[in-house]
Amino acid sequence: MFRIRQDHLRDHLPDRHALIRCLTRLGRGALTALFPDKCLVCGAYIRCLHDLAPVSDNLEALFESTLARVVCSKCLEQGFTPVLPPLCTCCGKPFLSRAGENHLCFDCIKAAQTGRFMVGRARAFAAHDLLLRDLVHLFKYGKKICLARPLGRLMFHAFMRHFACSAIDLVLPVPLHTRRLRQRGFNQAYLLVRDFPSMWKQAVKHPPGWTISNTILLRSRNTPSQTGFDRKNRLKNLRGAFTVRGTEKIEGRRILLIDDVFTTGATSGEAALTLFKAGALSVDLLVLARA
């Protein structure tokens, strides 16, 4: 008879994390074999056993591994257009020339001259084109809520890139009017940002210094859809559309607004104006895609 010493046994056990990884992969493999997922774009069956690329990884690897469980490899080939510097320091528009530093674009210089209100810094993960455009459409209008997590993960990459070192107190998803919220059933901006705290804790290993709230900034007027309006009419359409509940929660705070798509900046500009009137110190904007 012999006794196995516990430390001896421990030495011969595989690394705990490697074991968990292996079991997860096996479990995922069995689930995929039994219930294969379908591509949200074309409906083809997907067999994805790849691990997620870390958020800090290169953009292509991040995009493909994040979406590989909801989009087939053929549809993934459509790809996306990352927003890379040099950018406009204000609206975040990428310049056609790939050389040089970030600087103000012509539109933002004109906006400053005419007194048109904009957020301090607007940044996006990618352009609103190719596969990303289809996915945003499926998410928002096709009610494919399962896209919230992968699309939010892509947006978190842009957050880490542009705002991780910025002082932010409050993260506010651009709100929908109650009637629109009831029709759609969800606020796409909130769903995109909902997992940011857990992703932050995983990436940074300490709790974030900011909080997310969807009860402070409200949409008080149900404005008609902005689609099809030019910038001037969008601004007119939005005037007085937002209100703040509890100005003491905004006073002196540095705010990051969250939206799915940046088109003309009219919506975020109006929301920022409302927040500044309530005493906000700064208002920036992060979106998934910019048109």
Ligand SMILES: [Zn+2]
């Ligand atoms: Zn497909």
Ligand SMILES: [Zn+2]
């Ligand atoms: Zn600009």
